[in-house]
Amino acid sequence: MKDADKKRILREMIFYRRFEDRTFEAYMERKIGGFLHLYTGQEAVATGVLEKAVVGQGDKNDYVVTGYRDHVHAIKTGAEPRKVMAELYGKETGSSKGRGGSMHIFDASQNFMGGYALVGQPFPLAAGFALGAKHKGTDQIAICFLGDGANNQGTFHETMNMAKIWNLPVLFVCENNQYAIGTRIERSTAVLDQYKRVEAYNMDSSQHDGMDIDIVMEAAEKAIDYVRSGKGPYFLELMTYRYRGHSMSDAKGYRTKEEEALWEKRDPIKIYSERLIKAGIVDKAEIKTWEKEIDDEIENDIIKFSEESPEPKVEDLNKYVLDDNPDPRWIGPLHK
Amino acid sequence: MAETAYWEAIKRAHDEEMARDKMVICMGEDIGVAGGTYKATYGLYEKYGEERVIDTPISENSYTGIGIGASMVGMRPVIEIMSINFALLALDTLINAAAKIRYMSGGQLQCPIVMRTPGGTAHQLAAQHSARLARMFMSTSGLRVVTPRGPLDAYGMLKSAIRSNDPVIIIEHEQMYNLKEDIPDEEFFRPLEGAEVVREGTDISLIGYNFSVHLCLEAAKRLEAEGISAEVLDLRALKPLDRESIRKTVEKTHRVVIAEEDEAPVGVGAEIISVVNEECFYALDSQPVRVHAADVPVPYNHTLEKAAIPNVDDVYHGALKALGKI
Numbered sequence: 125m126k127d128a129d130k131k132r133i134l135r136e137m138i139f140y141r142r143f144e145d146r147t148f149e150a151y152m153e154r155k156i157g158g159f160l161h162l163y164t165g166q167e168a169v170a171t172g173v174l175e176k177a178v179v180g181q182g183d184k185n186d187y188v189v190t191g192y193r194d195h196v197h198a199i200k201t202g203a204e205p206r207k208v209m210a211e212l213y214g215k216e217t218g219s220s221k222g223r224g225g226s227m228h229i230f231d232a233s234q235n236f237m238g239g240y241a242l243v244g245q246p247f248p249l250a251a252g253f254a255l256g257a258k259h260k261g262t263d264q265i266a267i268c269f270l271g272d273g274a275n276n277q278g279t280f281h282e283t284m285n286m287a288k289i290w291n292l293p294v295l296f297v298c299e300n301n302q303y304a305i306g307t308r309i310e311r312s313t314a315v316l317d318q319y320k321r322v323e324a325y326n327m328d329s330s331q332h333d334g335m336d337i338d339i340v341m342e343a344a345e346k347a348i349d350y351v352r353s354g355k356g357p358y359f360l361e362l363m364t365y366r367y368r369g370h371s372m373s374d375a376k377g378y379r380t381k382e383e384e385a386l387w388e389k390r391d392p393i394k395i396y397s398e399r400l401i402k403a404g405i406v407d408k409a410e411i412k413t414w415e416k417e418i419d420d421e422i423e424n425d426i427i428k429f430s431e432e433s434p435e436p437k438v439e440d441l442n443k444y445v446l447d448d449n450p451d452p453r454w455i456g457p458l459h460k
Numbered sequence: 461m462a463e464t465a466y467w468e469a470i471k472r473a474h475d476e477e478m479a480r481d482k483m484v485i486c487m488g489e490d491i492g493v494a495g496g497t498y499k500a501t502y503g504l505y506e507k508y509g510e511e512r513v514i515d516t517p518i519s520e521n522s523y524t525g526i527g528i529g530a531s532m533v534g535m536r537p538v539i540e541i542m543s544i545n546f547a548l549l550a551l552d553t554l555i556n557a558a559a560k561i562r563y564m565s566g567g568q569l570q571c572p573i574v575m576r577t578p579g580g581t582a583h584q585l586a587a588q589h590s591a592r593l594a595r596m597f598m599s600t601s602g603l604r605v606v607t608p609r610g611p612l613d614a615y616g617m618l619k620s621a622i623r624s625n626d627p628v629i630i631i632e633h634e635q636m637y638n639l640k641e642d643i644p645d646e647e648f649f650r651p652l653e654g655a656e657v658v659r660e661g662t663d664i665s666l667i668g669y670n671f672s673v674h675l676c677l678e679a680a681k682r683l684e685a686e687g688i689s690a691e692v693l694d695l696r697a698l699k700p701l702d703r704e705s706i707r708k709t710v711e712k713t714h715r716v717v718i719a720e721e722d723e724a725p726v727g728v729g730a731e732i733i734s735v736v737n738e739e740c741f742y743a744l745d746s747q748p749v750r751v752h753a754a755d756v757p758v759p760y761n762h763t764l765e766k767a768a769i770p771n772v773d774d775v776y777h778g779a780l781k782a783l784g785k786i
Contacts, residue, residue, distance in 0.1 A: 187533065221566030230565035237532060238565065242556050249521040249557065252529015259485070259511065259535060266529075277553075282522030289517070444567040445602055446700075447625040454620035456651025457702060 127405045133175060133337065133408055134400055137167040137393050138411070139418050140196045143205060146422050147195070147226075151372055155431075156212045158225050161193040165367035168237040168392035169299050170269060172340030173360070176348050178266055179388075185235035190269040192227035193366075194239030196318040197269055202234030205422075215433035223435045223444065235264075244277025245272060247296070251287045254294035254357075254438040265351045269408040272318050273304030284325040287357040295351045296322075297344075298361040299334065305370045319361040329358055334362030335390045338399070358401035363392075384440045461642040466608075466632070469615035469643060470576070474538065476647060477622045478508055481536060484622055487514045487527050488540030496580065497542050499639045506679035520546050521565040524575065525553035528627075531573045532561065534721040535621055544579035544631065545591040558627040559602030563770040574628050580671050580721055581769050590758035590765075592722040594670065597629045598698035598731070604628040606652055607670035607701040611641040613696065616650025624652055631698075633671040653697050655705035661691030665709040665716045666777050667732055669695040672770070675751075678773035679719075691780060697729060706732060714745040715720040717778040719770060724752040738740055751778040 151160050163170070170190075177186045180202040188201045195212075199205050203219050211218030212226050220230050237253060240246050250268030257264040274280060275298065287377045289293050298318045302309045315321050319329035328350070332343040340362060346410045347358045365387035369376045376384075399408045447455075464472070475483045489499055492505035492515040505513040516523040527537035527605035541547045547554070557573040581590040597605045604626050608614040613774060614632070621628035658673065659680050673694040680690035693709050695702065710716050716736060718729040729750035736748055754768040780786045 187704045218566070220564060220568070223566045224564040228564040230568050230753070232565065233569035237529075237569070238561070242552055245557055248525025248553060249529035249532070251522075252526040252531070252535075254529075254534050255526055256530040256535045259483075259530070259754070261534075278519075279522050279525065282517070282519035285517060285527060286519065286522060290514075335486075387628060389718065421712070426766035446562070446604065447570065450624065450626075452651070453649055454652060455624045456653040458651050458654025458656055458696065459702075459705060 127221055130400055132405055133171060133398050134406065135414050136200070137171050137337070137396065140167045140171065140199070141393060142422060143199070144195065144419050146427065147209070150212070150427070156226065157214065158227070159192070160212070160226050160369045160372045161370065162256065163193050163196040165332070165387070165391070166299055166301060166364045167342050168199050168336045168337040168365050168396070169297065169362045170197045172337040173248070173267065173269070173297055173344040175341055176344040178264070180234070183234060186220070186264050187235045187237050187250070187266040188269075189250050189253065190239055191236040191243060191246060191264070191271065191274065192241045194227065194229045197237070198229040198236050200229060201231065201236040203229065203236055206426045209426045210430040210433050211453070213430040215430060216436045217344065217429070217433040243273040243455065244279040244379045247274070247277070247279045247283035250294050250296070251283050251292050254287070254292035255290065263352055265295060265348065265427055267295045267297060269299060270311065272298060272300040272302065272309055274394065275318055275321060276304070277311060281376070284322050284327055284357075284359070289328050291356040292350050293354070294357045295347055296357065296359045298359065299364055299425070300361055301364050301366045303366070303370070303379070306374065308378065316360070319359055322359040327357055329359035329361065331361040332361065334364035335392045335395060336395050337392055357415055405421070409458045438444035461644055462627050463640050464611045464615070464643050465637070465638045466611045466614050466639045467499045469611035470618055471502055471504070472505055473615045473618035473622075475507070475664050477619060478504065478512060483534055484536040484538065485512045485514060485530070486538045487516055487523055489516055489518055489542050491515060496540070498594060500540065500576070500659065521551040521553050524550035525557065527573050528553055528558045528571050532569050533642070536572055538574045538576060538622060541575060541577040542576045543589050544593050545588055547575070547577050554627070555600050559595060559600050563602060563701055570625050572628045574618065574630060575620070576630045576632060579631040580633040580635060581765065584736045584760055584765060586760040587757035589662065592630055594698055595722055595727045597631075599621045599785045602627070603699055604652055604697070605631065605701065606681055606697045607631045607695065609670065609673040609694050609696070610636070610639055612643050613650050615643055616648055617652060620649045620652050628652060631670055652698060653702065655693050655695045655702040657691060657705070657709065658694045659677055659690070659692040661689040663689045663715065665691045665713045666719060666775060666779060667693045667695065667706065667709070667716060668676055668719045669698060669728065670721070675770065675775045677771050678721050678772040679779060682772070682776050683779055688779070690785065701731070701735060703735050703739055706735050710736055710740045711743045714743055715782045716744070717749045717751060717775060717782050719751040719775045719778070722753055723755045724750055724757065727752065736782065746782050746784055749776050749782045750780045753771055
């Protein structure tokens with residue numbers, strides 16, 4: 125990988141961290157409503173995996189889907205950050221025109237197929253995207269990001285089984301942050317190593333450090349090549365940690381300060397920036413400059429755009445429920 | 461014209477749409493090699509192969525979800541759920557996903573799936589195979605719900621449903637799969653919206669949907685023998701409802717009976733009476749009457765089952781009540 129790409133990737137992770145931090149502030153200012161789930165701490169997973177996928181190329185992209193902690197996955201897939209922020213603000217210019225909010229970011233133009241609030245629901249949807257891609261004969265794959273908590277849903281077992289029997293081109297990425305909302309994995313899950321659970325469905329899988337983006341990219345590249353080459357589904361478990369609570373209403377009373385400190389030592393941005401500095405690819409001054417540029421962009425472009433954008437119109441409340449321009453040959457009504 | 465059974469009409473619609481468009485696929489339990497529980501996909505596996513006529517494991521929620529995902533990337537899946545009772549397992553993907561994705565995405569994505577399922581009582585299938593549940597689907601924003609009463613609609617509405625860009629639930633009925641009707645040999649479509657007057661009358665309106673239309677038609681014959689002219693309205697579509705046709709028939713006859721095979725609370729009849737209240741309350745000459753199932757899980761025992769489910773007699777008596785004759 126070229127040095128310029130390494131620098132770009134580090135800068136992206138710093139951007140995601142600061143983007144999420146800024147949404148936190150906007151939430152505290154009550155500019156953002158509803159539930160807000162932040163990705164802070166897990167950046168190396170989405171950044172590293174999607175770096176090895178086809179993203180940012182519009183309808184040629186691989187299909188990407190995830191749960192409700194979805195801002196970073198959407199942006200890395202190709203959604204514009206200002207539209208993602210405007211969505212959190214509930215504005216008409218938002219990625220889902222203000223109808224979805226934080227948990228339901230969509231960008232169909234980039235094959236970002238959504239954020240979903242039902243834990244485990246993206247498993248079958250992802251397999252469906254893969255079935256569609258296979259049927260159409262494209263070489264796109266589907267990539268499904270979900271946490272370890274999702275693996276206790278029936279959809280996990282049902283979908284792993286069908287993905288395997290139908291040999292679907294889908295990569296399941298398990299972001300194992302060890303907490304199902306506020307319940308630690310030992311208390312919710314009989315098998316701690318998640319990658320072992322798909323062995324029951326005869327699916328290939330592996331487990332890696334999700335805090336070191338070099339390790340993530342290496343594992344993701346192999347997994348994506350495997351899936352794209354037609355070998356069928358693959359399950360990639362990446363060990364990670366979310367620094368903030370499950371959502372904004374979570375005081376994190378279920379875990380210790382010592383545990384948090386331990387993981388923060390393994391911060392993905394810290395690990396990668398130290399590595400690049402040591403290799404002479406970047407220096408601290410340049411990172412400081414990026415941080416300033418990023419903060420400027422977030423404040424003067426992304427937040428400004430979101431603040432100034434219009435609200436959806438109340439007269440459009442009933443749009444998008446069903447097809448707004450249905451063909452009367454199929455829809456009728458009968459007596460007309 | 462050819463006399464065609466309900467199941468044959470469904471099979472023909474599948475076949476024609478699959479021949480026309482490679483994006484149309486079928487999914488469900490036992491629909492392929494086994495030929496389909498009600499033969500609605502009979503022979504299609506041999507004709508189109510296992511990639512397009514997909515035998516699924518018994519995993520309703522996730523195979524429905526896979527169909528939904530495929531529909532979001534351009535496929536046109538027709539998903540068969542063997543019994544509407546099993547559709548309860550698929551409610552997460554149907555209601556939380558298919559019905560909401562267009563809206564949540566601000567209109568960027570759509571889920572043009574068709575879910576076909578028999579919803580009704582048959583012969584002593586007991587509580588877990590006798591659910592009707594139409595009321596639950598008709599209360600969900602983002603779905604279309606239709607109830608073909610015979611082969612003509614079974615064929616024409618399935619064709620329309622496959623081509624529509626919305627998720628469509630087609631509620632069939634175990635007691636109708638062998639019902640026969642003449643249908644045209646050439647291709648035709650029946651729209652997914654709009655009720656239909658299936659018998660003209662002037663004294664009372666009998667409103668039904670799905671199998672209860674046939675109860676209404678039989679009751680109308682009995683009423684005719686007594687000199688009472690009953691109009692029968694088949695709702696055809698439960699979502700969206702054709703409020704105008706409900707208003708028109710009530711304004712014509714001034715008396716109304718709603719026959720539903722389901723239990724009454726928060727049901728189709730309750731909704732229709734609300735529509736009558738909102739659209740044409742002052743056209744009524746008597747209070748509307750609901751004919752419905754007993755509020756019990758459907759019993760196995762034949763006598764109890766018969767007592768639980770409305771029949772022609774119940775619709776007939778409901779009409780006499782609305783007419784002030786009992």
